[in-house]
Amino acid sequence: MASEVDIVVVGGGVAGLAAAVTLAKKKLKVMLLESRSILGGRARSWTDGVTRDPVHIGPHVVVSEYPNFFKLLEELGTREKIVWQPWRHFVTMVKGRQEHHIRTMPLPAPASWGHASMTDPFVSWADKHSTVPAAVYCLSLSEKELLELDDESGADFLRSLGVTEPYITHFWGFLSHAILNVPVEEVSAAALVRFFRRLVGRSSMEMGFAGCGLGELLLPAKPLLESMGAQVRTSCQVRGFLGDENNCTGVVLDSGEEILAKLGVISTLPPQTLQPMLPEAWLSAWPSLKDMEALKPCKYISVYIWFDRKVSGGRQMWARTYNKDDLNCEFYDFSEIYSGTDAAGKLWKERPSFIGSNIIDSGRLQEMTDDEVVQQTLREIQETFPVASDAKVLHSVVNRIPMAIHRPVVGTEKLRPSQQTPIADFYISGCWTRTDFPCSMESAARSGFLAADKLLRIGRGELSESAIPYPDIALSARLVGALEVVRPWLLTPLFNWLVRWSSGQPQSKL
Ligand SMILES: Cc1cc2nc3c(=O)[nH]c(=O)nc-3n(C[C@H](O)[C@H](O)[C@H](O)COP(=O)(O)OP(=O)(O)OC[C@H]3O[C@@H](n4cnc5c(N)ncnc54)[C@H](O)[C@@H]3O)c2cc1C
Numbered sequence: 050m051a052s053e054v055d056i057v058v059v060g061g062g063v064a065g066l067a068a069a070v071t072l073a074k075k076k077l078k079v080m081l082l083e084s085r086s087i088l089g090g091r092a093r094s095w096t097d098g099v100t101r102d103p104v105h106i107g108p109h110v111v112v113s114e115y116p117n118f119f120k121l122l123e124e125l126g127t128r129e130k131i132v133w134q135p136w137r138h139f140v141t142m143v144k145g146r147q148e149h150h151i152r153t154m155p156l157p158a159p160a161s162w163g164h165a166s167m168t169d170p171f172v173s174w175a176d177k178h179s180t181v182p183a184a185v186y187c188l189s190l191s192e193k194e195l196l197e198l199d200d201e202s203g204a205d206f207l208r209s210l211g212v213t214e215p216y217i218t219h220f221w222g223f224l225s226h227a228i229l230n231v232p233v234e235e236v237s238a239a240a241l242v243r244f245f246r247r248l249v250g251r252s253s254m255e256m257g258f259a260g261c262g263l264g265e266l267l268l269p270a271k272p273l274l275e276s277m278g279a280q281v282r283t284s285c286q287v288r289g290f291l292g293d294e295n296n297c298t299g300v301v302l303d304s305g306e307e308i309l310a311k312l313g314v315i316s317t318l319p320p321q322t323l324q325p326m327l328p329e330a331w332l333s334a335w336p337s338l339k340d341m342e343a344l345k346p347c348k349y350i351s352v353y354i355w356f357d358r359k360v361s362g363g364r365q366m367w368a369r370t371y372n373k374d375d376l377n378c379e380f381y382d383f384s385e386i387y388s389g390t391d392a393a394g395k396l397w398k399e400r401p402s403f404i405g406s407n408i409i410d411s412g413r414l415q416e417m418t419d420d421e422v423v424q425q426t427l428r429e430i431q432e433t434f435p436v437a438s439d440a441k442v443l444h445s446v447v448n449r450i451p452m453a454i455h456r457p458v459v460g461t462e463k464l465r466p467s468q469q470t471p472i473a474d475f476y477i478s479g480c481w482t483r484t485d486f487p488c489s490m491e492s493a494a495r496s497g498f499l500a501a502d503k504l505l506r507i508g509r510g511e512l513s514e515s516a517i518p519y520p521d522i523a524l525s526a527r528l529v530g531a532l533e534v535v536r537p538w539l540l541t542p543l544f545n546w547l548v549r550w551s552s553g554q555p556q557s558k559l
Contacts, residue, residue: 051307060317062090067497094262103262107351132260157525176216183210188530198238206238250522260388297475313474346452454488
């Protein structure tokens with residue numbers, strides 16, 4: 050016999066939790082269905098069987114511009130568990146033993162980032178100068194103009210604006226790899242420029258981490274939802290969706306059980322999982338469904354190594370300057386990040402280093418064994434912290450993750466679909482849907498709020514505004530963007546001249 054609720058939410062990751070909490074607060078009968086035994090999806094964590102330490106699926110960061118994700122954490126009462134780096138510190142970049150601490154100055158954007166850029170020891174002044182006209186152009190763009198860049202690769206776009214190859218690789222290549230998870234030669238210029246505007250268009254962006262297992266941030270969701278009358282079913286696999294050609298009436302589970310939804314179904318499944326589950330009949334009502342095939346997964350390998358002593362000199366996080374032949378992008382010492390005490394009651398700060406790292410776009414490394422991955426990761430840690438060569442490795446874990454996010458390659462930014470679909474009472478959500486933000490926990494949270502808002506508006510005629518919109522870039526950054534009118538005839542020739550002039554000068558540091 051079929052059971053009936055108001056709304057079924059499929060998937061218990063960040064997007065599903067954001068949608069379910071919003072709708073349950075409206076006193077609607079919500080059922081959340083999650084195939085795994087734990088909630089959290091791609092933001093889950095677990096206890097390591099050997100050390101009893103919390104291990105994330107892979108290390109995650111949050112940034113201060115995550116309003117929707119923090120709103121969800123506030124609902125769950127876990128926002129305080131985020132640990133922030135020291136004041137205005139964004140990231141420490143390393144090349145061998147050389148470090149560059151990127152922090153913003155208390156100045157209006159984008160001048161606040163100027164000092165970090167000028168003191169960057171890894172590129173020449175000529176290269177730094179070459180990016181100024183491109184930065185002005187990026188700051189001048191509207192959201193509509195930005196989307197028009199989707200058919201061009203980030204690298205081609207930057208070359209057309211005169212950015213030198215070393216700067217494309219060093220700065221833009223790093224952004225593209227670390228944030229968007231694809232090489233700058235392949236990334237959609239629209240996705241790259243959108244993130245750049247968000248980064249330098251604000252006076253400061255700070256980076257933080259979960260001060261506990263990542264999934265612990267989301268753990269209170271189940272009791273909270275249940276206290277509001279919602280049902281949360283884990284280890285519950287949805288097999289398909291019910292309905293006719295152009296409407297959705299519920300879901301069917303692997304067990305054959307049917308659950309009817311009076312107001313609608315919100316799917317938060319990633320595109321590759323969702324598409325094969327949809328009824329054939331929906332294809333004609335929803336022709337753009339086929340476009341989702343272009344959203345391919347980006348694989349990750351996350352590596353965790355437990356040492357017998359401190360090796361990272363108190364660093365919480367550091368990232369390697371971009372080199373396509375490297376394995377790892379960034380490293381985290383969780384003994385410096387986790388708050389309070391471990392399972393044995395020992396203060397985390399007094400624990401030996403426990404380092405996690407991410408190997409992004411790891412499809413290239415299929416052939417490497419776990420042992421080879423750990424050995425190469427160790428070498429990369431030792432390059433920066435030679436003391437790690439004397440340390441003993443007590444334990445290591447390698448997680449191979451089939452998808453961290455989808456690859457935002459050329460042509461995919463404009464394919465990100467709205468949460469409202471052409472199928473009545475069927476909504477989609479998830480970090481990959483249209484949120485004006487790169488795929489991330491923030492995008493997932495916003496997509497969940499947007500789906501809930503749309504369902505309430507269409508299904509109940511209620512004006513709900515749970516999704517927090519993003520503010521425009523700072524006025525000072527818009528004023529810099531206004532220089533676009535003089536870029537072609539003044540800024541570009543001036544900076545081209547500076548590039549040529551400074552090419553002949555020895556590199557100086559501020
Ligand atoms: C290693 C790694 C590093 C990352 N780093 C960062 C970072 O630093 N910062 C950041 O913001 N983001 C990061 N991300 C991305 C971020 O984790 C995701 O964007 C976000 O968690 C996606 O949430 P979601 O709810 O959209 O999707 P998901 O978390 O994928 O949720 C979908 C849920 O549906 C469930 N499901 C699947 N099939 C079924 C079915 N048939 N029936 C029922 N349930 C089903 C899944 O188990 C899952 O729980 C990273 C991701 C990974 C993996």
